Amino acid sequence: MSHAEELVAKTLSLVGDRAEAEALAHVGRSSLTRFANSFIHQNVSEDEAVVSLRVAREGKVASSTATATDDDALAKLVDATITLANDQPVDNEWPGFGGPADIPEVDHWDDGTAADDPADRADAVREFVDAGEGMLAAGYCQTETIHKAYGNTSGRQASGRYTTAVMDGIHRTSTSAGSGHAAGSALGDIDAFAVGSLAADRARRSENPFDTKPGEYEVVLSPECIATIAIFLGFYGFNAKFAQEGTSFARVGEMQFDPAIDMCDDATDPRALYTAFDDEGTPKHRRDLILGGVTTSLVHNRRTAAKGGVDSTGHAFFGGDTDGAFASNVFIREGTSAVDDLIADVERGIYVSTFNYCRVLDPKTLVVTGLTRNGTFMIENGRVTDPVTNLRFTQSFVDALGPGNVLGVADNARFADSEFGATLIHAPSMRLGRFNFTGGAAG
Amino acid sequence: MFDEAAAAVSAALDAGAAYADARVVVTRSESIEVQNQNLSMFDQSERIGLGVRALMGSSWGFAATPDLSADSIRKTGERAAAIARASTTVAGPAMQFADVPIVQTSWETPHEQNPFDVSSAYKTDLLVNVTATMQAVDGISIANGSLNFWDTNKWFVSSQGHRIHQHLLESGGGFGATAIGESETQRRSYPQSYGQYETGGYEVVRAWDFEANAERVAEEAVALLTADEMDERETNLVLEGSQLALQIHESVGHAIELDRILGWEAAFAGTSHLELEKLHQHRYGSELMNITADATLPGALGSFGYDDEGTPAQRVDIVKNGTWVGVLSGRDSAAVAGLPPGGMVRGDGYNRLPMVRMTNVGLLPGEGSLGDIIADTDDGVYMATNRSWSIDDTRLNFQFGCEIAWEIKNGKLGRMLKNPTYTGITPHFWGSLDRLAGAGEWVHWGTPNCGKGQPMQTAHTGHSASPGRFANVRVGVRG
Numbered sequence: 001m002s003h004a005e006e007l008v009a010k011t012l013s014l015v016g017d018r019a020e021a022e023a024l025a026h027v028g029r030s031s032l033t034r035f036a037n038s039f040i041h042q043n044v045s046e047d048e049a050v051v052s053l054r055v056a057r058e059g060k061v062a063s064s065t066a067t068a069t070d071d072d073a074l075a076k077l078v079d080a081t082i083t084l085a086n087d088q089p090v091d092n093e094w095p096g097f098g099g100p101a102d103i104p105e106v107d108h109w110d111d112g113t114a115a116d117d118p119a120d121r122a123d124a125v126r127e128f129v130d131a132g133e134g135m136l137a138a139g140y141c142q143t144e145t146i147h148k149a150y151g152n153t154s155g156r157q158a159s160g161r162y163t164t165a166v167m168d169g170i171h172r173t174s175t176s177a178g179s180g181h182a183a184g185s186a187l188g189d190i191d192a193f194a195v196g197s198l199a200a201d202r203a204r205r206s207e208n209p210f211d212t213k214p215g216e217y218e219v220v221l222s223p224e225c226i227a228t229i230a231i232f233l234g235f236y237g238f239n240a241k242f243a244q245e246g247t248s249f250a251r252v253g254e255m256q257f258d259p260a261i262d263m264c265d266d267a268t269d270p271r272a273l274y275t276a277f278d279d280e281g282t283p284k285h286r287r288d289l290i291l292g293g294v295t296t297s298l299v300h301n302r303r304t305a306a307k308g309g310v311d312s313t314g315h316a317f318f319g320g321d322t323d324g325a326f327a328s329n330v331f332i333r334e335g336t337s338a339v340d341d342l343i344a345d346v347e348r349g350i351y352v353s354t355f356n357y358c359r360v361l362d363p364k365t366l367v368v369t370g371l372t373r374n375g376t377f378m379i380e381n382g383r384v385t386d387p388v389t390n391l392r393f394t395q396s397f398v399d400a401l402g403p404g405n406v407l408g409v410a411d412n413a414r415f416a417d418s419e420f421g422a423t424l425i426h427a428p429s430m431r432l433g434r435f436n437f438t439g440g441a442a443g
Numbered sequence: 444m445f446d447e448a449a450a451a452v453s454a455a456l457d458a459g460a461a462y463a464d465a466r467v468v469v470t471r472s473e474s475i476e477v478q479n480q481n482l483s484m485f486d487q488s489e490r491i492g493l494g495v496r497a498l499m500g501s502s503w504g505f506a507a508t509p510d511l512s513a514d515s516i517r518k519t520g521e522r523a524a525a526i527a528r529a530s531t532t533v534a535g536p537a538m539q540f541a542d543v544p545i546v547q548t549s550w551e552t553p554h555e556q557n558p559f560d561v562s563s564a565y566k567t568d569l570l571v572n573v574t575a576t577m578q579a580v581d582g583i584s585i586a587n588g589s590l591n592f593w594d595t596n597k598w599f600v601s602s603q604g605h606r607i608h609q610h611l612l613e614s615g616g617g618f619g620a621t622a623i624g625e626s627e628t629q630r631r632s633y634p635q636s637y638g639q640y641e642t643g644g645y646e647v648v649r650a651w652d653f654e655a656n657a658e659r660v661a662e663e664a665v666a667l668l669t670a671d672e673m674d675e676r677e678t679n680l681v682l683e684g685s686q687l688a689l690q691i692h693e694s695v696g697h698a699i700e701l702d703r704i705l706g707w708e709a710a711f712a713g714t715s716h717l718e719l720e721k722l723h724q725h726r727y728g729s730e731l732m733n734i735t736a737d738a739t740l741p742g743a744l745g746s747f748g749y750d751d752e753g754t755p756a757q758r759v760d761i762v763k764n765g766t767w768v769g770v771l772s773g774r775d776s777a778a779v780a781g782l783p784p785g786g787m788v789r790g791d792g793y794n795r796l797p798m799v800r801m802t803n804v805g806l807l808p809g810e811g812s813l814g815d816i817i818a819d820t821d822d823g824v825y826m827a828t829n830r831s832w833s834i835d836d837t838r839l840n841f842q843f844g845c846e847i848a849w850e851i852k853n854g855k856l857g858r859m860l861k862n863p864t865y866t867g868i869t870p871h872f873w874g875s876l877d878r879l880a881g882a883g884e885w886v887h888w889g890t891p892n893c894g895k896g897q898p899m900q901t902a903h904t905g906h907s908a909s910p911g912r913f914a915n916v917r918v919g920v921r922g
């Protein structure tokens with residue numbers, strides 16, 4: 001039994017028959033080595049032991065979280081949460097706790113990463129920096145080792161473990177920057193020199209950019225850009241809470257995307273990260289969100305599932321009833337073309353390495369504004385030519401992947417940094433017919 | 444808790460650190476969410492732990508633990524030193540550590556009523572009643588409200604002799620109404636997007652009188668569905684105070700962070716368009732632009748007694764009559780830049796490395812009122828309450844969306860306009876500031892969700908502002 005499982009069992013035994021309850025525990029270590037100006041300037045490690053408890057008494061619900069996990073602290077946590085619940089009005093939408101469930105067996109884990117040696121992360125940083133051959137490097141190398149356990153008074157139990165590793169950074173010159181990124185469950189599988197080499201190549205090629213006129217362009221977007229689009233589709237669209245409230249664009253059964261788009265959430269994929277159950281102990285099975293361009297389903301927690309008369313899909317986050325459910329193991333199907341082949345078909349367009357600071361203007365249309373960053377290039381007559389300064393776009397992300405607008409999907413799918421998480425989306429590059437740039441370097 | 448922090452410092456020094464400091468932090472928080480009169484969340488958290496920072500050569504290591512047993516404390520101090528040693532394998536240039544007063548003291552947020560002493564039912568009832576009022580307006584689909592409170596105790600010890608205890612209280616909340624049309628959503632919020640937060644007790648919530656504003660907010664959200672779209676053009680832009688506060692946060696506050704200017708945030712948050720060589724020369728804005736970073740403002744969300752390096756809270760001039768004159772800094776960044784340390788380093792809880800964060804970066808007030816500014820504007824738009832925000836990695840190119848706008852014609856507010864946006868380039872925009880309302884409408888707006896750093900840290904910052912007018916701004920950009 002892991003320490004996380006022990007904490008869950010102890011917490012539930014302290015609740016006894018005083019209330020219905022669920023307990024969630026995360027125990028492990030997160031470490032991150034950060035570098036800038038080509039040296040390590042921040043290097044941190046955190047031991048983690050967190051217990052979250054939610055109790056319900058006759059529909060009155062309250063929750064608490066604590067980092068103190070000795071017997072006295074857990075007893076205090078339990079007593080305080082029960083008292084708090086007693087003082088609340090009835091939650092009219094309370095779905096109750098789930099009963100026993102079979103959890104898919106996954107083990108996205110690597111012993112070498114779990115060893116958590118700061119020297120390993122420093123070595124990776126050194127390789128990334130060296131790939132730049134004197135350019136200024138900045139970024140981070142992160143490892144995470146977590147045991148997670150769930151239990152409730154209705155008999156549901158789940159436990160699992162995972163490791164994650166991320167190498168992400170830029171090289172820059174006085175006029176340019178280029179980025180590289182890799183992520184997975186094992187630090188040893190990440191070639192930090194290759195990640196640094198990609199960043200360095202983008203930085204070199206984007207030196208001395210020129211201003212180009214904003215307007216509608218054909219684009220080839222990197223996996224990072226597609227991951228950002230997918231994050232917005234997931235949070236604002238496929239989230240059942242927002243669909244039930246009427247603020248989502250998603251209409252299940254309709255062809256809302258190009259036929260080239262298949263997108264699923266699958267914690268059981270061998271490449272996936274994290275556990276195959278959510279923070280309500282609900283199993284995570286493969287869930288197709290878009291198939292052949294058709295919106296096929298939404299993701300639920302227990303609250304939205306009860307409201308919709310369906311089963312939870314296993315996408316709850318503790319304390320997240322306000323924001324709803326969220327897909328965090330997203331895979332977008334890759335195509336068969338090399339990125340260079342996508343570019344070869346573009347007469348005049350723009351290649352974008354990453355998006356930056358994207359924010360939604362209206363969730364229903366999913367019009368988003370943001371900027372390009374870390375390498376933006378003209379594409380002319382089938383090849384990447386001159387670098388251009390960063391551009392601002394104001395563009396519906398639904399329309400970006402809409403019917404007829406996806407002109408090619410590359411064969412280079414990988415975990416890509418979405419701006420809102422480095423390990424949530426596995427995506428390829430894409431060629432899109434129209435993308436609306438609304439501002440250049442001069443505004 | 445001083446003993447626990449001191450033990451960690453000793454362990455780091457014994458393991459080879461040249462300098463070490465430690466914080467024991469106990470953060471109690473409460474979060475209440477009500478939607479459509481239904482309590483959807485009442486959550487309390489207590490996060491207790493220790494964070495240790497160790498310096499070896501010019502390299503830092505940081506380790507944190509929630510386990511405050513003697514064995515754990517010692518191991519955490521040693522681990523901070525071991526991590527610093529690993530950092531030395533990819534070391535930077537030699538680094539000085541700017542001197543600050545060494546003090547043994549305590550400090551507490553002034554407050555009237557600890558929010559944790561207010562009954563949970565009373566707080567929930569407020570939100571239930573406010574959402575009921577909004578739901579009573581025809582056309583409102585979603586009415587939600589929230590309250591959040593933080594009660595933090597910190598014990599800081601450094602190997603130079605600091606012993607500082609602080610008790611910080613932060614309180615606030617807000618509400619919003621959403622109306623949903625065929626292909627759009629319209630939302631109005633109060634007191635501002637994501638609510639208003641200040642240092643202090645429950646009196647902060649009482650002062651904003653939620654009940655008196657709920658019906659108006661809901662009616663405006665519904666009215667927006669049938670309002671006209673704003674035309675794209677250049678015009679005079681009058682900004683309501685909370686939107687101007689966010690404008691300050693994004694286009695000034697982050698740009699003046701010394702760690703960004705030095706390139707320490709280049710890969711993630713970004714750098715800055717500001718160059719240190721141009722300090723005291725660079726023209727940031729018009730003569731009306733006077734910005735301070737003031738951690739001593741009573742009630743403002745970014746106020747405290749001492750930062751997380753033990754440096755006293757202070758007021759620093761940032762922009763004076765339009766000229767850039769100051770930065771946000773800590774002991775190491777200030778030393779690198781050859782500037783005095785500003786006492787602006789804070790960590791998000793015990794388990795995050797303290798870093799340069801905004802305190803209260805605010806725009807000093809001008810004269811007159813919003814009404815005077817509108818009366819003196821022949822043609823323009825008035826925008827209120829942020830809805831979206833985006834700015835580039837050097838803090839130059841921005842685009843903001845607001846919840847609501849009204850056209851201004853011949854000194855009067857005219858039609859309501861929906862989906863208002865404006866865009867610009869930082870120095871051009873601030874250079875066009877030509878009117879600023881006075882102290883009577885100057886508010887310490889709070890931002891409780893400022894993200895920065897890896898791992899991500901959330902800071903609570905303040906931005907004092909009164910309404911202001913900017914000339915020749917591009918408005919009405921749409922996708």
